[in-house]
Amino acid sequence: MLDLQDIFGRDGPLQRALPDFRVRREQLRMAERVAAALAARDALIVEAGTGTGKTFAYLVPALLSGRRVLISTGTRALQDQLFSKDLPLVAAALGRPARVALLKGRSNYLCRYRLERVEAPAEQLSLATPPPASATQTMLGRIRTWARTTRSGDLAEVRGLADEHPVWTQVTSTRETCLGARCGEFARCHVVQARREALEADVVIVNHHLLLADLALKEDGFGDLLGAADAIILDEAHQIPDLATQFFGARVSDRQVESLLREVRAELTVAMPGTMDRTRAQLAEADAALQALRLAAAGVRGAWSAGVGPLGSAVDALQGALAELSAALAAAEAAQTLQALAERCAELAASLARISAIDELEGARTLEPSGRGFALTLMPFDIAPRFRALTEARGGAWIFTSATLSVGEDFRHFSARLGLDSAATLLIASPFDHERQCLLYLPPGLPPPSAPTHTAAVIETAEPLIRAAGGGAFVLFTSHRALSQGAALLRARWGEGTPYRLLVQGEAPRERMLEEFRRDGNAVLLGTASFWEGVDVKGAALRLVIIEKLPFASPEDPLVRARIEHLTASGGDAFRDFQLPDAALALKQGAGRLIRSEDDYGVVVICDPRMVGRAYGRVFFAALPAMNVTRDPAEARRFLARHAAPAARVTAS
Numbered sequence: 001m002l003d004l005q006d007i008f009g010r011d012g013p014l015q016r017a018l019p020d021f022r023v024r025r026e027q028l029r030m031a032e033r034v035a036a037a038l039a040a041r042d043a044l045i046v047e048a049g050t051g052t053g054k055t056f057a058y059l060v061p062a063l064l065s066g067r068r069v070l071i072s073t074g075t076r077a078l079q080d081q082l083f084s085k086d087l088p089l090v091a092a093a094l095g096r097p098a099r100v101a102l103l104k105g106r107s108n109y110l111c112r113y114r115l116e117r118v119e120a121p122a123e124q125l126s127l128a129t130p131p132p133a134s135a136t137q138t139m140l141g142r143i144r145t146w147a148r149t150t151r152s153g154d155l156a157e158v159r160g161l162a163d164e165h166p167v168w169t170q171v172t173s174t175r176e177t178c179l180g181a182r183c184g185e186f187a188r189c190h191v192v193q194a195r196r197e198a199l200e201a202d203v204v205i206v207n208h209h210l211l212l213a214d215l216a217l218k219e220d221g222f223g224d225l226l227g228a229a230d231a232i233i234l235d236e237a238h239q240i241p242d243l244a245t246q247f248f249g250a251r252v253s254d255r256q257v258e259s260l261l262r263e264v265r266a267e268l269t270v271a272m273p274g275t276m277d278r279t280r281a282q283l284a285e286a287d288a289a290l291q292a293l294r295l296a297a298a299g300v301r302g303a304w305s306a307g308v309g310p311l312g313s314a315v316d317a318l319q320g321a322l323a324e325l326s327a328a329l330a331a332a333e334a335a336q337t338l339q340a341l342a343e344r345c346a347e348l349a350a351s352l353a354r355i356s357a358i359d360e361l362e363g364a365r366t367l368e369p370s371g372r373g374f375a376l377t378l379m380p381f382d383i384a385p386r387f388r389a390l391t392e393a394r395g396g397a398w399i400f401t402s403a404t405l406s407v408g409e410d411f412r413h414f415s416a417r418l419g420l421d422s423a424a425t426l427l428i429a430s431p432f433d434h435e436r437q438c439l440l441y442l443p444p445g446l447p448p449p450s451a452p453t454h455t456a457a458v459i460e461t462a463e464p465l466i467r468a469a470g471g472g473a474f475v476l477f478t479s480h481r482a483l484s485q486g487a488a489l490l491r492a493r494w495g496e497g498t499p500y501r502l503l504v505q506g507e508a509p510r511e512r513m514l515e516e517f518r519r520d521g522n523a524v525l526l527g528t529a530s531f532w533e534g535v536d537v538k539g540a541a542l543r544l545v546i547i548e549k550l551p552f553a554s555p556e557d558p559l560v561r562a563r564i565e566h567l568t569a570s571g572g573d574a575f576r577d578f579q580l581p582d583a584a585l586a587l588k589q590g591a592g593r594l595i596r597s598e599d600d601y602g603v604v605v606i607c608d609p610r611m612v613g614r615a616y617g618r619v620f621f622a623a624l625p626a627m628n629v630t631r632d633p634a635e636a637r638r639f640l641a642r643h644a645a646p647a648a649r650v651t652a653s
Contacts (some may be wrong), residue, residue, distance in 0.1 A: 238414070255370065255371060366562075413581040483528050
């Protein structure tokens with residue numbers, strides 16, 4: 001029987017099966033630690049730098065363990081890659097066939113019931129700029145043709161159907177709109193089929209949203225799925241603390257309530273006259289309470305206090321009205337179809353009660369825009385006790401891995417937020433030679449980020465570097481305002497004769513922009529948060545990453561502000577314990593977009609004088625791979641010119 005050294009070694013099964021496989025000591029080291037944690041049913045936190053090959057490092061021991069394993073990812077793209085490519089390759093190489101299931105959230109699967117009833121003329125769909133009706137009808141025709149042959153019902157199979165397409169929501173269900181066992185298509189339901197296959201599988205691939213929804217809500221019996229798992233492996237685990245905070249909180253939007261009341265009203269129109277008088281009266285009260293809440297919420301944004309002022313009173317009134325409506329629906333005679341609506345009323349009432357009841361020191365309440373309406377949210381400050389209790393109750397091994405979990409080799413910022421203080425940790429540096437492949441350029445003389453001229457100075461700095469590189473650049477901003485300003489300045493500077501294709505976030509779907517960036521080879525992409533992580537562009541297409549400023553979270557964000565106030569009131573140092581490590585990890589993610597293989601070269605530019613002008617700059621330096629640093633613009637341009645794509649090379653001075 002092969003051991004891990006044989007499997008990951010030269011001429012081993014992985015190298016024989018995969019032409020591009022490279023023997024890496026770091027990968028073997030991680031695999032050995034993961035195997036030990038699986039055997040002992042322990043918790044393990046692994047930071048594996050880019051190029052470690054962490055996916056195979058946990059897949060191999062997971063398959064060899066013979067245990068039932070749940071793998072959770074941060075993105076659907078990684079889910080699809082694991083299911084369609086990585087797991088089949090590893091299983092074949094090891095000669096270890098396994099039953100593997102891919103399980104996504106409900107909104108990823110075709111709802112046959114809704115497809116039969118969709119009309120979807122483009123002008124009726126909610127979209128800022130809807131596609132022409134002909135394009136919408138063409139997509140519907142494509143979906144109907146595909147629906148006749150698909151086995152999985154996963155909409156990712158439909159060619160050309162982007163997540164943002166308005167038809168998507170027309171042909172999928174939500175927890176609120178699903179008819180469940182009452183649906184005429186229940187026997188052929190793709191969601192039910194996917195969940196059944198997951199229960200029978202040896203390895204189940206989910207995403208963090210689905211995992212956390214299960215942990216937080218035990219939605220639709222998913223607890224049975226997790227309860228049967230011997231091990232849970234969380235890839236892209238750096239996302240878990242913030243996502244868990246959302247899922248362990250509560251959220252109620254006015255549109256949610258409005259939609260529910262509309263459905264109740266529709267059901268009551270077909271009820272027998274005289275038998276629903278109490279329910280109709282409670283419905284009228286709930287509707288009036290919703291309108292009163294909307295009036296009280298007008299002009300309010302950000303944090304608010306429970307039970308105080310018109311907004312607090314309006315929230316309490318709506319909670320009480322929904323609870324009464326739920327009781328009336330549940331008590332209705334000969335009204336089985338209303339029972340699901342009664343449960344939804346009770347759930348919304350419970351969420352509103354929780355939002356109102358929590359102590360000010362336990363969480364932040366916010367009222368934020370949501371589409372054309374608003375949402376009331378509760379974000380708990382400390383999720384560590386609850387998350388720790390859930391992991392201990394589930395038992396089994398818990399493996400957390402990502403390229404960015406530590407700050408200066410210290411995992412406490414990550415582990416403390418999840419209550420994983422007793423978990424073992426492992427830090428594996430990237431095997432790439434960053435000192436040879438990469439240069440860190442810190443431009444001198446830039447104004448502070450707070451200066452109104454800062455964005456203009458960033459573009460002034462960036463433009464000659466982009467020309468030296470011959471394009472192939474990411475320019476990463478920390479706000480949409482700076483992104484818009486930077487795009488306008490760059491376009492004005494280049495005029496009609498734009499030397500490189502310019503891709504600006506928001507002007508096209510994210511995945512399409514990335515595809516066009518890779519295909520062009522010399523494009524310039526301007527983006528914000530969604531391009532700082534989870535973006536993999538290998539090769540010469542990306543050779544320059546320019547970071548506008550250090551990515552401190554905005555203190556105007558209600559949750560950030562509330563966490564700062566909470567840590568300060570608790571005697572902590574909010575900047576040292578929260579803002580600084582969060583920003584360092586975000587910078588690590590952004591800079592990590594550049595070097596994705598042994599053959600990549602390029603320059604990372606950080607346009608923030610605080611890197612060298614403030615004592616805390618050393619925390620950011622410690623978060624980055626070891627790189628040569630320069631403050632000489634000519635040296636940066638020469639490095640870029642040497643590694644520019646052949647067709648794009650220019651003379652650097």
